Every structure is written in C-alpha cells, then in structure tokens.
Amino acid sequence: MYSATSTPVRTPSKTKLHKDASFSIRHKNKLFEEEFINYVNSVNNNLSLKKQQWQITFSADKxxxxxxxxxxxxxxxxxxxxxxxxxxxxxxxxxxxSEISEMKRKRETINEHVSNWRNQIENLKRDIQRRREINMSKKQALQAQFSKNEPELKRYADKLAFTMVGMKVLECNPQIDQLDEILSQLNTKRDFFMFLKKMRQAFYRLAR
Known part of the structure; x- marks a missing residue:
C-alpha cells in the first residue's frame, strides 16, 4: 500500500498580511479622498450656480x-x-x-336806492303838480281880479285924474324873493299884465 503524502499548506506570513492590509487601507483612503473631493467640488459647483442664480435674481429684483x-x-x-x-x-x-355774494348785496343795495329815488321823484312830481295847480288857481284868480280891477282903475285914472298907490299882496305861497320888487313896479307903472307875467316867471323859477 502506498501511503498518501500530504502537501503542507502554506500560511501567509505576517509581513505579507501587513502589506495587504496597508494597501487596502491606502486604497480605501484614496477612494474616500476622491469621493470627498468630488463631493466638495459638487457642493462648490452647486453653491456657485446658486450664487449666480441669486445674483441674477437679486439684480432683477433690485x-x-x-x-x-x-x-x-x-x-x-x-x-x-x-x-x-x-x-x-x-x-x-x-x-x-364771495365776489358773487358781494355783487348780489351791492345790487340789492342799488335796487333799494333806485326804488327810494323813484319814490322821491314820484313824490316830487306830485308836489310840483300840486304847486302848479295851486299857482294856476291863484293865477286864474289874479287874472279874474285883474279883469275886474283894470276897467275900474282906468276909469278912476281917466275921470278922477289920480293914480292909486300902495297895492299890497296879502298872501304869497310859496314866498318869492322878488315879490317886493315886482310889487313896487306894479305900484309905479300900474301894469297888471307885466305884474302877472313876472309873478308867473318867479313861480316857474322857484318850481324848477
């Protein structure tokens, strides 16, 4: 019988195991560094993009x-x-x-004055008419008296050969300033027509 020979199993040495572990750690560190760098770069890129977008938005908002x-x-x-x-x-x-109110007030005042003036004018017209009627009545009375006195005075002057003097006016309303002068002329000239004419003129001047 043949006896089986066994091949001895090699176990890795501690040095090799240490090298393999170191390589694995470095590889992992390198991968981590690359991933971390990529992550940082990605974050920076995102931040830059967001910053640009924010600046654009800020400029537009501004x-x-x-x-x-x-x-x-x-x-x-x-x-x-x-x-x-x-x-x-x-x-x-x-x-x-205010100007319109003032103009209305002035117009009312003027209208009131005009109304008062018209009333005064009407009263004056009535008074003048009344005086004219009175003067006309007196004139007619004087003319009537003259028509009666003149023939008698003429007869006295012709037949009796004397002149009457001292004629007087007992009443004169309204009073005129020239009455004494007119009466003196009447007593001097005995002209009743001229006396009546001058009296009428004096009354006319007084009534104007």
Missing part, C-alpha cells in the same frame, strides 16, 4: 424694486400735485362765491 420705488415717488408727486390743484380750485371757488 431693478424691479428701483422701478417700483420710482413709480411710488411719481404717484406720490402726482397725488401732491392733485391735492394742491384741488386746494387752489377750492380757494378760487370760495373767492368767486
């Missing part, structure tokens, strides 16, 4: 905010201008209303 601010300023200015215009229009309207 422009929009600037336009909005300008629009707000323009709107506020328009509101102030509109308010100032309305205040001016209000003052102008109040001024015009």
């Amino acid at each position: 422009g929009a905010r600037s336009q909005l601010y300008e629009q707000i300023k323009l709107t506020e200015k328009r509101q102030k201008d509109d308010l100032a215009t309305k205040e001016k229009e209000k003052r102008d309207i109040n001024k015009i209303q």
